[in-house]
């Protein structure tokens with residue numbers, strides 16, 4: 221088709237580099253999700269709101285590295301701070317003051333974070349949060365959402381994007397392992413429930429009475445496109461998990477700092493026991509933090525392992541201190557959210573005018589579009605979307621110089637602090653022209 225041919229025509233060097241990379245890197249990439257169809261383009265450099273590829277194409281970047289570069293690329297205030305830090309050393313593995321300072325900055329946003337620990341990735345954050353929850357409750361099983369992504373460790377690589385034909389009934393899904401190499405004996409420890417269904421949660425808990433250590437979820441789903449919690453769903457989740465002595469873990473790896481200054485917990489007004497944050501708080505440098513109730517976190521002081529050579533490294537901590545303290549201020553966050561609201565609403569109007577059956581949902585500085593469907597309350601609703609139309613949309617936007625999101629129909633659109641008014645206008649112009657072809 222023409223849109224694909226245009227993509228091939230614009231990326232000859234990337235195609236050649238991809239073929240070469242595949243000889244030594246499985247799938248030619250460093251993270252499976254980056255092996256976009258028909259082939260990924262290769263980056264030359266990034267700066268501000270833009271990315272340039274090795275074929276000389278310029279893009280406005282709304283993928284924002286899957287979330288971390290919410291402040292845009294190479295933000296001058298961040299780069300200056302990190303360069304200064306390089307002069308003072310990039311890795312100590314010995315305590316220093318800024319670790320505590322960043323923990324306090326996080327506590328300002330999440331007042332329930334009595335204690336905090338740092339790691340380098342979202343995966344490590346959820347892994348450690350689940351471990352400390354299991355230690356605290358002395359229970360093994362966990363509950364997660366169908367369609368919920370929490371990173372690459374064995375406890376959570378279940379039912380991320382399962383084939384619904386193999387995943388059992390919608391209101392009592394089977395946990396489907398998403399990777400070979402995960403021990404099958406873990407199947408009994410991971411219970412999967414649909415989002416926005418309190419009865420299904422109650423049934424899952426009753427069937428595993430007294431055995432559930434934690435319920436981990438994104439309070440606002442952002443990995444099965446954006447799905448909002450129904451009214452009172454999270455309040456009820458909070459009440460049930462308290463009643464059952466189940467540690468409630470909010471995975472805010474994406475939502476943190478993005479849906480509001482006080483994260484998703486602040487936005488929805490529900491307090492979890494533990495929260496995991498990452499991505500946006502580091503401005504592109506690798507960092508995650510998990511924390512919450514003192515009595516849970518204190519297990520780390522008694523019997524529970526949390527460690528990592530690069531955890532709390534001075535560059536990442538310096539980045540988080542600068543991002544949280546100086547760049548992603550309340551005012552900056554609110555101003556970006558206002559611009560995002562306006563842009564997404566204009567997109568909605570364009571989809572409607574072009575007569576494209578679709579659902580556009582947005583909150584804070586993120587949003588997503590599902591083609592061919594109009595309502596999504598959980599993963600299975602989302603899975604009915606028209607992925608072929610999404611693919612045409614995605615490639616056509618690339619052809620018009622906009623990276624709308626990661627190269628998969630389940631991903632999310634992100635806007636950054638460095639998107640200018642001119643960028644938003646260009647995005648909307650490309651969007652209008654693209655949806656008219658759909």
Ligand code: PLP
Nearest residue numbers: 341342343369370371471473474
């Ligand atoms: N949790 C959520 C909600 C995520 O979106 C991701 C990554 O996209 C992770 C955890 C894992 O983070 P990382 O890729 O840094 O390990």
